[in-house]
Amino acid sequence: MLAPSILAADFSRLGDLVTLTEAGGADRVHVDVMDGHFVPNLSMGSVVVKGLRPVTRLPLEVHLMVEAPARFTDGFLKAGADSIIFHLEVMPDPIELIRHVRGHGKKVGLAFNPDYDVKRTEPFLADIDLALCMTVFPGFGGQAYIPESTGRIRELRRLIDRVNPRCELEVDGGIDQRTIGEAAAAGATVFVAGTAVFGDPAGPTAATRELIRLAK
Numbered sequence: 602m603l604a605p606s607i608l609a610a611d612f613s614r615l616g617d618l619v620t621l622t623e624a625g626g627a628d629r630v631h632v633d634v635m636d637g638h639f640v641p642n643l644s645m646g647s648v649v650v651k652g653l654r655p656v657t658r659l660p661l662e663v664h665l666m667v668e669a670p671a672r673f674t675d676g677f678l679k680a681g682a683d684s685i686i687f688h689l690e691v692m693p694d695p696i697e698l699i700r701h702v703r704g705h706g707k708k709v710g711l712a713f714n715p716d717y718d719v720k721r722t723e724p725f726l727a728d729i730d731l732a733l734c735m736t737v738f739p740g741f742g743g744q745a746y747i748p749e750s751t752g753r754i755r756e757l758r759r760l761i762d763r764v765n766p767r768c769e770l771e772v773d774g775g776i777d778q779r780t781i782g783e784a785a786a787a788g789a790t791v792f793v794a795g796t797a798v799f800g801d802p803a804g805p806t807a808a809t810r811e812l813i814r815l816a817k
């Protein structure tokens with residue numbers, strides 16, 4: 602399943618571009634939220650989810666790359682987010698926030714960076730809907746897929762299959778027509794792509810369609 606990241610989109614045409622990815626078969630919209638502390642970049646707030654909500658039926662998936670995810674969660678849920686993903690690096694004990702998001706009837710995911718030991722996710726996999734294995738160090742779109750990610754995806758796939766097969770395995774960062782096949786073969790099932798979707802001269806509909814084809 603493809604989750605276009607709007608971080609790479611032309612914000613003067615955001616709604617139209619999201620509609621174009623939907624036409625290409627996108628499964629959800631990935632909203633990259635950065636606070637300038639957990640990552641060195643500042644991106645967007647819940648006002649963007651509020652703006653997109655009436656434009657698309659696709660689920661809005663919010664990736665909180667922020668130091669204090671609990672502070673922002675309710676604002677994004679009120680704005681219409683369907684799922685909240687936050688980082689284990691800043692929330693070693695995520696159970697309370699997991700329960701809070703689930704309590705609102707929304708999906709919850711845990712993300713972790715390329716230098717975070719995949720094994721440390723095991724205690725939480727049974728409680729979440731999605732595990733996000735970052736394939737770049739977060740902060741900016743357009744970075745290159747870190748090759749060691751493929752082995753990490755395989756390790757996470759084994760853990761998920763054993764602990765909670767319902768949990769989605771998502772990857773994010775440098776996913777394009779050259780890397781998506783490798784990530785899929787290693788066991789990823791949801792693919793975040795920003796530059797490969799919104800930077801493709803063929804346009805977001807064709808880019809989305811081609812990435813989905815390559816992921817199969």
Ligand code: DX5
Nearest residue numbers: 739740741742743775795796
């Ligand atoms: C973290 C962000 C980016 C973005 C994807 O930096 O999460 O990884 O979604 O960017 P691309 O697809 O352009 O690498």
Ligand code: ZN
Nearest residue numbers: 633664773793
């Ligand atoms: Zn992301």
